[in-house]
Amino acid sequence: MKRFLQGVALTFCFVMLLGTVCFAGATYDKVNKDGVVQVGLMYNSIPAAYFNDNNEWVGFDVDIAEEVVRRIGGQMGKELKVERVKLNNKTRISFLTSGRIDMSTANMTHKRERDRTIDFSITYFFDGQKILAKKGRFTKHEDFVGKKISSMQGTTSEKNAINLLKKLGDPNAEKNVISYQDEPSCFLALQQDKVAGWSTDSTILLGYAAKEPGKYELVGDFFSDEPYGIGLPQDDSAWRDAVNFAIQDMWSDGTYMNIYNKWYGPDTLYYFPMTEKIEMWP
Template sequence: MKVSLKQVLLTTLAATVLFAGNVYAGTTYDKVKNDGTVNVGLMYNSIPAAFFNEKNEWVGFDIDIATEVVKRIGTYMEKDLTINKVKVNNKTRISFLTSDRIDLSVANMTHKRERDKTIDFSITYFFDGQKIMTKKGKYSDPKDLVGKRVCAMQGTTSEKNLVNLLKSLGDENAEKNVISFQTAPDCFLALAQGKVEAWSTDSTILLGFAAKQAGMFELIGDFISDEPYGMGLPEDDSKWRDAVNFAIQDLWTDGTYMEIYNKWYGPDTPYYFPMTAKIEMWP
């Protein structure tokens, strides 16, 4: 049978594509060990978790924790791993995981059952709660915000929690009065300019932005909700999930976690947030 050059090329191309697709078939753990790089999704405008400082350096609590987690996983593998930082936001941090653009998401992500239908989570690595921030001295209680415009970040659990809170306080137009913005800086600017009367999200994010203009803003009321942060992981990938969990626990055990925590949230920082819980430990 006579085979044309075109058929030969097509067959070769198909085999090449098939081979390339199978090179990293298997777990994320094996892929990382093979290429020596962990693609980590991180926020870039969330102070003090992950942001660019005045020197344009990408810094923050999540940056330091993610770097240490990658380092520990490399130790388990007996290999030096490189962390490749990838910018994500509230909308992309999950889709980047499901599309294999990142291996790990360390991005202010509350572990929710709804999210767990799509991705997996590590054990809780940070303990936060949602609060409300207003201009200093203007309001003292969340009930004072009934009927007022209040900001939340679009697509977050904070947005849903805020609507539910205002409804419980008697705001019949809560869904209309909760104004959604894409990013934390957008919300902060809207509050500073008086376009909204308050902003509600995780308290450490609010503390970070309030510190930019010390004395002008304050957090009011009790916590609206608990917000346990987990590191987002690819679905059904237990070997990789175990490696991440072991790294978090080892950071806690040897004191590295609290060193990083106090660097960003300790009493000598503008973002003081006392530690009230501890990392889940396995014997």
């Protein structure tokens, strides 16, 4: 028994050490040396990054990240391996600051407040915030004054929703925006009429609304721009350039639109017309 316990304790210490061997450093050099990129992806966001019926991790963000890494490998002249790391709204920024991941492709809006802590690539996806509600109940944003709206804690949409209600004259704006820990909870709350609307980036809303076609609709216009950037470690311009060039190359040779149409094209459940252009540097 004693031997056994000693063995277990030693193994435990050893495994702990193994688990901690992942250093933060100049990301570009590190990737070049190891040939591995740690990519952070959400796991609960349809259709950006989620587990499908066969428990495969798929989605728009997943394809984009894989393609970006493949192209960076091309720039470096070697094949890079992708290591996927699961992220949620709590971990997607702190994993970057602590060096656990090299890039985070995770529905992340490029915000100035966030830019103080991490860096962003150029915008790789253009979204905006809307409100999803049960069909036929609301026609404009003003209808939501005094009603409850669900959102996810720690997101920009939470803040935007509060600001919208405030602007429209709701004195209890802060109480009326109820923040949950994940998207499924937000949707469930809407489904069960706990809230009148769910507000977040429109593509996420489309993904959920498609689950029960004909029951939900988006109300009103966009009330904020949500330019998504790939989150990158602070102050590593070689790495940032590599990512930016990869995104631009994808756009110019059409790969980007192929991936886009696979997830948001007219034939999909989440149809979302592409109206913008990715920033190009000659």
